[in-house]
Amino acid sequence: xTEETHDVRLHVNGATYDVSVPPRRLLSxxxxxxxxxxxxxxxxxxxxxGACTVLVDGRPTRSCLMFAVSAQxxxxxxxxxxxxxxxxxxxxxxxxxxxxxxxxxxCTPGFLTTITAGLAENPSPTRDEAREMIAxxxxxxxxxxxxxxxxxxxxxxxxxT
Amino acid sequence: xxxxxxxxxxxxxxxxxxxALAADPGAKVLAGGQSLVPLLSMRLAAPSRLVDINGLPxxxxxxxxxxxxxxxxxARHADVLADADAGRVQPLLPLALANVAxxxxxxxxxxxxSLVHADxxxxxxxxxxxxxxxxxxxxxxxxxxxxxxxxxxGPLESTLDHDEIAVEAFFPALAAGAGVGFxxxxxxxxxxALCGVAALVERDGDRVTxxxxxxxxxxxxxxxxxxxPALDDGLDDATLDAAADLxxxxxxxxxxxxATADYRAQLARVLTARVLRAAYDxxxxxxxx
Ligand SMILES: Cc1cc2nc3c(=O)[nH]c(=O)nc-3n(C[C@H](O)[C@H](O)[C@H](O)COP(=O)(O)OP(=O)(O)OC[C@H]3O[C@@H](n4cnc5c(N)ncnc54)[C@H](O)[C@@H]3O)c2cc1C
Ligand code: FES
Ligand code: FES
Numbered sequence: 001x002t003e004e005t006h007d008v009r010l011h012v013n014g015a016t017y018d019v020s021v022p023p024r025r026l027l028s029x030x031x032x033x034x035x036x037x038x039x040x041x042x043x044x045x046x047x048x049x050g051a052c053t054v055l056v057d058g059r060p061t062r063s064c065l066m067f068a069v070s071a072q073x074x075x076x077x078x079x080x081x082x083x084x085x086x087x088x089x090x091x092x093x094x095x096x097x098x099x100x101x102x103x104x105x106x107c108t109p110g111f112l113t114t115i116t117a118g119l120a121e122n123p124s125p126t127r128d129e130a131r132e133m134i135a136x137x138x139x140x141x142x143x144x145x146x147x148x149x150x151x152x153x154x155x156x157x158x159x160x161t
Numbered sequence: 162x163x164x165x166x167x168x169x170x171x172x173x174x175x176x177x178x179x180x181a182l183a184a185d186p187g188a189k190v191l192a193g194g195q196s197l198v199p200l201l202s203m204r205l206a207a208p209s210r211l212v213d214i215n216g217l218p219x220x221x222x223x224x225x226x227x228x229x230x231x232x233x234x235x236a237r238h239a240d241v242l243a244d245a246d247a248g249r250v251q252p253l254l255p256l257a258l259a260n261v262a263x264x265x266x267x268x269x270x271x272x273x274x275s276l277v278h279a280d281x282x283x284x285x286x287x288x289x290x291x292x293x294x295x296x297x298x299x300x301x302x303x304x305x306x307x308x309x310x311x312x313x314x315g316p317l318e319s320t321l322d323h324d325e326i327a328v329e330a331f332f333p334a335l336a337a338g339a340g341v342g343f344x345x346x347x348x349x350x351x352x353x354a355l356c357g358v359a360a361l362v363e364r365d366g367d368r369v370t371x372x373x374x375x376x377x378x379x380x381x382x383x384x385x386x387x388x389x390p391a392l393d394d395g396l397d398d399a400t401l402d403a404a405a406d407l408x409x410x411x412x413x414x415x416x417x418x419x420a421t422a423d424y425r426a427q428l429a430r431v432l433t434a435r436v437l438r439a440a441y442d443x444x445x446x447x448x449x450x
Contacts, residue, residue, distance in 0.1 A: 003166045004168060004169075006169065022166060023166075023167060023168065023169030023211065024163065024164040024165070024166055024167060024201070026163070026164075026198075026202075029163075045162045045202055046162070046198075046199040046202055046203065047195060047198075047199055047266060050263075050265065053265055056269075059239075059268040059269075060264070060265040060268060061265065061268055061269055062195075062265060062266070062269070064198070064202075065194050065195055065198040065199065065266075065269065066194060066198070066269070067169070067191075067194070067198070067211075067213075069169055069171070069213075070171070070191070070194075070213055070215060114265065132264075133264075135263055135264075135350055135351055136262075136263025136264060136265045136266065136351055
């Protein structure tokens with residue numbers, strides 16, 4: 001039996017990808033395998049860990065809980081889209097570097113996308129708000145202290161620009 | 162962990178969606194996917210076809226008037242939580258929604274989908290039941306309204322027929338002189354709760370005329386208990402304890418891997434007292450305001 005496929009146009013980080021995928025292709029897999037954007041990481045594949053978080057029309061979304069066919073006509077931002085136009089690190093990425101907000105880096109793409117959207121909504125979070133912002137993402141090695149610091153640092157960097 | 166193959170349609174009108182559902186007995190509705198996609202990935206469900214309702218027009222609306230709040234099937238938890246009018250007319254909506262998963266899940270998950278999913282560990286089914294709300298459903302056969310008390314058939318089972326789509330949920334407004342409270346205990350904020358309680362109290366001066374509490378994660382289905390008789394002599398530590406006794410008589414807390422039945426009963430007892438008091442005070446503050 002051959003599986004039905006759908007032609008889907010994905011808009012990712014401002015570029016267009018025309019892919020042909022079976023309906024069961026998760027958006028996370030489409031980004032990684034069909035678009036070659038392996039910055040998006042897949043941990044639990046059932047919505048719990050947050051590693052696969054991307055922005056869909058600006059809103060943090062679990063790419064493992066969405067099918068690529070449903071993402072047609074949306075604007076997707078992955079971690080690859082968070083750098084500055086000249087290729088240097090964006091403010092949230094820079095803050096993670098400065099604050100030692102990562103060790104293995106597996107969870108990092110999900111944190112970076114989540115925090116980018118969080119700061120767009122609330123550019124100067126309190127410490128509690130910074131913690132709340134990342135409450136849906138798991139990190140198994142760095143611990144959250146430096147990640148919370150990175151949120152605060154990213155807010156500083158963001159307000160400076 | 163990948164879903165089994167399925168066919169996919171994304172209709173542009175409700176009529177087409179209803180026809181697609183009716184034509185395939187193995188088809189399922191895809192709304193926010195925040196409950197369905199994990200079930201598919203773990204292969205706990207294998208529908209032959211998904212009818213994606215995310216392309217249907219006008220279903221994302223939140224409409225509020227003096228009677229209450231009407232949520233279209235595509236209103237995301239996050240949109241309802243952020244809707245100030247909805248929260249003013251029915252303050253229990255934001256109180257409870259803030260406890261539904263994490264913000265990222267709320268961006269995509271729909272409140273109506275959560276009602277139809279009928280998880281006894283979910284917040285909004287028990288809120289709908291406590292408030293006496295309802296769900297409007299459509300099929301090729303016509304439309305009907307299902308009262309909250311008739312919506313929950315069993316664990317993860319609602320009384321919608323296979324070919325029906327829930328188009329709108331109605332949460333009644335909070336009456337003058339009434340107050341609400343909500344609290345839950347979860348291992349981590351944003352997780353499904355070990356136990357959660359929502360309360361609705363109506364008062365006439367210091368007298369409690371109505372006291373009801375809804376329980377999540379305690380029984381197999383979202384359960385509401387009338388606690389008014391326990392508070393006949395007013396609200397104090399002793400009567401709150403009596404109210405918790407009354408509630409526990411009606412509930413059957415269950416053991417699972419997350420908590421023993423005894424621990425759940427203890428949580429239900431403590432939370433019952435807390436939310437009844439909070440709802441009582443809330444009713445008082447609304448009168449004063
Ligand atoms: C990590 C994680 C944590 C979570 N924590 C919580 C929590 O603490 N509390 C909580 O309440 N929920 C929680 N959820 C679930 C979340 O709230 C879901 O959004 C919600 O349960 C289902 O809504 P949905 O729109 O995603 O529905 P879907 O997943 O699309 O569908 C769920 C089911 O309902 C059916 N359905 C959906 N909409 C309709 C409709 N309009 N008509 C007919 N059938 C329909 C589908 O066919 C399916 O069977 C969590 C989810 C995740 C992934
Ligand atoms: S991989 Fe998507 S949340 Fe864990
Ligand atoms: S840096 Fe390793 S899991 Fe977070």
